[in-house]
Amino acid sequence: MNRLKFKITATTFLSDFSNAAIIFTFSLALIGKSAFWFSLLYGVYYFSSFIIHLIMGMFIDKKSPASLMIFSEIARFVLLLLAFVIVSMGSNQKEIYLFIICLIGLVEPIFHPAEMKVIFHYFSGRELSKIDSILELSDQSMMIFAPILITLIYKFKNIQGALLIILIILIISIIINFLLNKVTKIDIKTGNSDRDSFKELLSGYAYIVNKRKLLYSSSILGIVNIAFGIVTPLILPLLQVYKADATLLYLFVTTAESTGVIFGALFILTFNKTKRITNQYYPFLFISSSFLIVGMAQKSPVLIIICYFIIGGATSYFNVLNNLQFQKSSEEKMIGKVFAFKGMITVLGFTVGSLIGGFIITIVAVNTLFIAVGFVTLSFTLLILFLKKNKKF
Structure with missing residues (x-):
């Protein structure tokens, strides 16, 4: 069993590495292109991700989870292999990366x-909190490690070298997932038809709309991700x-x-400050202020780096508060559907933001757009805090 749990954990780190590396590599491939193409890259990625989030609930419980994991990794391997072959043949067209x-x-x-x-099937309730911490560590550590490795390879080799290292990681992940598929036996839900599954999805959305606190948390989550969707694809063009x-x-x-x-x-975790500060707009205050400063400090890379460190910390705090609000405002039987909707809102917000940013960037300079996003979100946040303080919201 311990070897099985190790394999499950290993697949997490490998998959998170490829997740972080792919979008980073494709961004590097667009260096020298106009800022519009960076926004479009993120826009099409998150739009297609939104589509699969929208329909995933209709099949995710009806298939073997290990088989779905294998399918996801193999599909990405094939697509990246296609990119590697095309680029190796001398073509470096931006449309290839978008497709x-x-x-x-x-x-x-x-x-x-x-x-x-x-994970839920093979880890005990006592182990789940520990594995949740490992999952978060995996996600964030790979967001650091993958760009460092890809940048080094890109500097000394080229895009082909970066794609090759991701392909190697995916091969290892596929092998481990095949080994998992041989030993994991999980009951598959087969009771509901596709029509019933679709009705279940709609009932989950209706539940959130009718819960004031859930609708409030969903709204601010959408606004935050729209803001990030606008500016995140434009960090490299800014630099x-x-x-x-x-x-x-x-x-x-x-x-x-x-x-x-x-x-x-x-x-x-150390100071448990979420008991004192529960308003989700306070961390957003730091995020929006930092966007504003980044736009003003285009010629000061050190200040930009400091601002993004603050943005990361404030984002972490916001995510915890937002998750707590979703958990506390939901009935236990609805938790799955509520968090599926939460994931969809995150992806949709980023998609909308990327498309908005892609349109506006054809009109204004990159740093001007950062300033505009920072100013608008900061003004909005201060207004909401003022209204809440005066009990008008």
């Missing part, structure tokens, strides 16, 4: 819900003014943000 990232967005989100079923140093600075900024998330989580 492949769109298809990856359709298969990548299947992995983790299936993995959670395996392209530094030319040869842009790739390295991009690495520092993304690493600073992930490090901030880890420090934020450690701060919460």
Whole structure:
């Protein structure tokens, strides 16, 4: 059993590495292109991810979770192999990356819900809190490690080298998942038809709309992700003014943000401050202020890196408060559907933000867009805090 649990944990780190590495590598491949293409890259990826989140509830409980994990990893391997072959033949067209990232967005989100079923089945209740911590550590540590490794390979080799290392990681993950598939035996739900499953999805959405606190938390979650969707694809274009140093600075900024998330989580665990501060708009205050400063500090890379460390910490705090609100406001029997909806809101918000950013960036400069997003979200946050203080909201 211990070997089985080790394999399950190993697949988490391998999958999280490829998740972080793919979008980072494709962003590097667009260096020199207009900022519009960076927004479009993220936009098509998150739009296709939103589509699969929308329908995933209709089949995720009807298939073997280990088989779904294998399917997700193999599909990504095939798509990246296709990209590797095309690029190796001398073609480096931006449309290729957009097409492949769109298809990856359709298969990548299947992995983790299936993995959670395996984890829930084989880990005891006492072990689940520990494995949750490991999952968070895996996600954030790979957000640091993957960009560092990909940047080094990209600097000394090229995009083909970066794609090759991801393909190797995916091969290892596929092998481990095949081994898991041989030993995992989990009952599959077969009772509901597709029509019944679709009705269940709609009932979950109706439940959230009719719960004021859930609707409130869903709304701010959507707003936060729209803001991130606008600016996140444009970090590298913002840094392209530094030319040869842009790739390295991009690495520092993304690493600073992930490090901030880890420090934020450690701060919460150490001081348990969520008991004192429960308003989700307070961390958003730091996020929006940092966006504003980043736009103003385009010629100060150190200040940008510091701001993204603050953004990471504030995001971690916001996520905890938002999760707690969703948990406390939901009945136990509805938790699964509520968090499926939460995931969909996150992806939809980022998709909408990316598309908005892609449109606006054709009109204004990148740093101006950062300033605008920071100003609008900061003004909105201060207004809501004022209304709440005066009990008008």
